[in-house]
Amino acid sequence: MTKHKKITIHKGKHLHFVCVGEWEYVERPHSSGAVIILAMTDENKVIFIEQFRPPVQKKVIEFPAGLIGDSKFGKKESFIAAARRELLEETGYTAKKIIKVLDGPASCGISSDMVVMVQAIGLKKVGVGGGVDGEVIEHFEVPLDQAEEWLAKKRKAGRLVGPRIYTGLYFLNKYNSGNNRSKVTG
Numbered sequence: 001m002t003k004h005k006k007i008t009i010h011k012g013k014h015l016h017f018v019c020v021g022e023w024e025y026v027e028r029p030h031s032s033g034a035v036i037i038l039a040m041t042d043e044n045k046v047i048f049i050e051q052f053r054p055p056v057q058k059k060v061i062e063f064p065a066g067l068i069g070d071s072k073f074g075k076k077e078s079f080i081a082a083a084r085r086e087l088l089e090e091t092g093y094t095a096k097k098i099i100k101v102l103d104g105p106a107s108c109g110i111s112s113d114m115v116v117m118v119q120a121i122g123l124k125k126v127g128v129g130g131g132v133d134g135e136v137i138e139h140f141e142v143p144l145d146q147a148e149e150w151l152a153k154k155r156k157a158g159r160l161v162g163p164r165i166y167t168g169l170y171f172l173n174k175y176n177s178g179n180n181r182s183k184v185t186g
Helices: 079-091 144-157 164-176 178-184
Strands: 006-009 016-020 023-027 033-039 043-053 058-063 064-068 093-105 112-123 138-143
Touching: 023 112, 033 043, 033 079, 033 093, 033 164, 043 164, 058 112, 058 164, 064 079, 079 093, 079 112, 093 164, 112 164, 138 144, 144 164
Parallel strands: 033 112
Antiparallel strands: 006 016, 016 023, 033 064, 043 058, 043 138, 093 112
16 A cells, blocks of 8 residues: 555545545544443443534434544543533433443545444433534434334434434343343443
8 A cells, every 4th residue: 555645635624534545534623532421221221313414405313322522622532521522412311321332434535524323321301402503403202122123213204313223222232231231231
């Protein structure tokens, strides 16, 4: 592989458009990545959010998520602190414990973003959520065993469902069924 110099083609407020050799992609200069939060109540209700996403011009069902470093702490913010902040901002919940489930590239063909998926344990409702700075986020509590049916109804109603939802549901089912629950929450 030939090493090419990275060239910044355009600097936007939140994204930089860069080129390395023939490859063009975007990077976020003010963030060290993103966190996706798998949150489920003690009653086994999964927390989903819905918000309008301008790039696809539709409302999208997602897990609570956000940028790491998108706060007063900047790039020094940990993924755990970002998960706690985003969970509270978007859903009004706090968590006793945040556990890393996996990490990796978000969309390595178009972006340098790295993502950390975490599970939020021991949820407590302390606020209304809804987002910050003009965000309009609605959150839903759906029983884990009814989540796929609920998502199918949302798709039929014209909502998009982020594919990461199904990865998250896999892990929620794997780590929160019967004997496995104590391994995650213990």
